[in-house]
Amino acid sequence: MDCWENKHLLDPDWLDRRKHFNPSFKxxxxxxxxxxxxxxTKILMNLLDTYVDKGEIDVVPEMLRWSFKIAAQTTMGSEVKHDEHFKNGSLVECFESLISHSTLNILMPLVQNKMVSKICGYDKLRADNFSRIQKMLDNVVNKKVNPSPKTDSDPELNIVINRAMELYRKGDITYMDVKSECCIMIAAGYDTSALTVYHTLFLLANHPEHQEAVFEELNAAFPDAGHFEITYPDMQKLDYLERVIKETLRLIPAIPITARETKNDVRLSNGVLIPKGVVIGIDMFHTHRNPEVWGPNADNFNPDNFLAENMEQKHSYAYIPFARGKRNCIGSKYAMMSSKFALCRILRNYKISTNTLYKDLVYVDNMTMKLAEYPRLKLQRRS
Ligand code: HEM
Incomplete structure (x- = not known):
């Protein structure tokens, strides 16, 4: 097993482990x-600033780097900032390549064949990427093995790496498991959040009337453009932006499909019996666009779908971007907070436009939502 695999995801002890990591998301x-x-976000904005009035540009790489750096620091602590590959930004490419490779393994099982993998060069690529990620994980985790004593007031006490080290010291998990927990947390968090921010910008670029409404809300909350301070109470007041993000996750969920296995025979309301042990695909993408639930214009962007009065009649499983039940996303609050934070600064400072139409997006099968092509965006400064 390497740090990319996480045996705990299929482990009967998974629930205890999940409870142990809950404090990391309080x-x-x-x-x-x-x-x-x-x-x-300041670093991201400084980069975006260089794109203002330069025509349409590809902002996805910047979004991925921004989100990756946040996920790595909140999972591994400030120590990760000293890692060479973290500093030069190359780790995000390693993670991206491994995520693509894992998807290829699922969609084209032939790639799992050792000979095919070797001939196509996947073996070497995967090994190179692992080696860089392992170095970063070892650099940080090694320093934790004999740490200076932590106090209860240490702000990093409950971050994922420190919770994992607690289990390691008790002998409940191995050194490799510590690295694996950190690696999986970063991988689960950064791509999904970066894409959500990007999809929101794209959808608002396609719906200028909603972008103006968001801007008005932000302008009232943050009258001075630039790197204004953002507090949690400030963010809580931004209802319109919140609805825009939720609507984005409805139309373009960062994880479009997942799977569950039945533990017992399950009788559906239409009488169909699903026997125990069957793996069921849960298609969030189409569930979120079901006209019987969301109306005849289910494919249209409409943040008012999330007005309280429009949601109260909906089935609780009609909207599941973070899945539901015990195995739902542990990072959902974190994802909403970090995405909203970045969107506040970006949408207060720039007007976003694009020549690509929402209806022309081509969605591609993948573990996380991917587009055949990522439309470029144009940025104009707002005062
Ligand atoms: C908009 C951003 C995000 C979306 C849409 C999202 C969505 C999801 C979904 C649908 C699942 C369930 C997958 C399954 O059924 O197997 C999931 C699981 C998970 N997510 Fe997220 N996620 C996001 C951000 C994050 C962040 C920021 C983190 C961590 C910092 C995170 C950590 C995890 C973990 C660890 C799991 C596995 C949970 C378990 O099995 O106990 N996610 N996420």
């Missing part, structure tokens, strides 16, 4: 991440 810890959201 509100007070998430709020303590604001300084990381702030500094990384």
């Amino acid at each position: 509100q007070d810890l998430l709020l303590s991440f604001f300084h990381i959201f702030d500094s990384e």
